[in-house]
Amino acid sequence: MEKYKFIDDLTSDVMFEAYGKSMKEVFANAAEAMFKVICQIEKIKPRKAVLIEAKAENADKLMIAWLQELIATVDIKGMFFSKFDILEISGKRIKAKCWGEPASPEKGGTVVKAVTYYKYLFEKMKDGFKTRVALDI
Numbered sequence: 001m002e003k004y005k006f007i008d009d010l011t012s013d014v015m016f017e018a019y020g021k022s023m024k025e026v027f028a029n030a031a032e033a034m035f036k037v038i039c040q041i042e043k044i045k046p047r048k049a050v051l052i053e054a055k056a057e058n059a060d061k062l063m064i065a066w067l068q069e070l071i072a073t074v075d076i077k078g079m080f081f082s083k084f085d086i087l088e089i090s091g092k093r094i095k096a097k098c099w100g101e102p103a104s105p106e107k108g109g110t111v112v113k114a115v116t117y118y119k120y121l122f123e124k125m126k127d128g129f130k131t132r133v134a135l136d137i
Contacts, residue, residue: 001128004033013116015134023059024086026129027066027094031084034067037135038074039109044082046099059091060122063131066094067115074112078103110137 004018016033020026035041054069056062073079081100088095114136121132 003029004036006033007132013118013134013136014110014112015119015132017121017130017132019128019130021128023089023129026131027063027089027096028084028086030063030067030131030133031070031081031096031098034070034112034115034133034135035081037110037137038071038112039080039103040107041080041082043107044080045101046083047101048079049085049097049099050077050079050081051095052098053093053095055093057092062092062094063122063133064115064117064120066096067133070098071112071114073098074103080104080107112137 004016007015014037018030018033020029052069054065056065079100080103081098083099085097112135116134116136118134123130
C-alpha cells in the first residue's frame with residue numbers, strides 16, 4: 001500500500017491523499033506528506049523530538065487539528081520534522097513525538113499557511129484509512 005500521493009488539480013493549494021492500515025499510520029503518513037511540501041524531508045535528520053498533542057470532537061476533525069498543530073509548531077519552534085511517532089491516538093485525541101531539526105532556508109520547501117476543508121476526506125476503508133487534504137500555500 002502506498003503511503004501518500006499528490007493530486008494536481010489546484011493552483012493556490014497542494015492536495016494529497018494519505019493512507020494507512022491503522023489510524024496511527026494514516027496520521028503519520030499525512031504528516032510526512034505535508035512535510036514533503038514544507039521542506040526537503042529527505043534531508044531532515046531526526047535530531048530532536050518535540051511532543052505534539054491535538055484534540056478534536058471526532059477523528060475527521062482530529063486530522064485537520066493535527067496538521068494545523070504541526071504547522072503552528074514549525075512557526076513557533078522553527079523546526080522541520082521528518083519522523084512521526086504516534087504515541088497515543090483515539091477518535092478525539094492524538095499525542096505524538098515528532099523528530100526533526102531546526103528549520104533552515106536551504107532545506108526549506110513551500111510555506112504552508114493552513115489546512116483547508118476543500119475536498120477534505122477522512123474515511124475508514126475495509127483495509128485501513130484514507131484522508132485527502134488540501135494545504136493553503
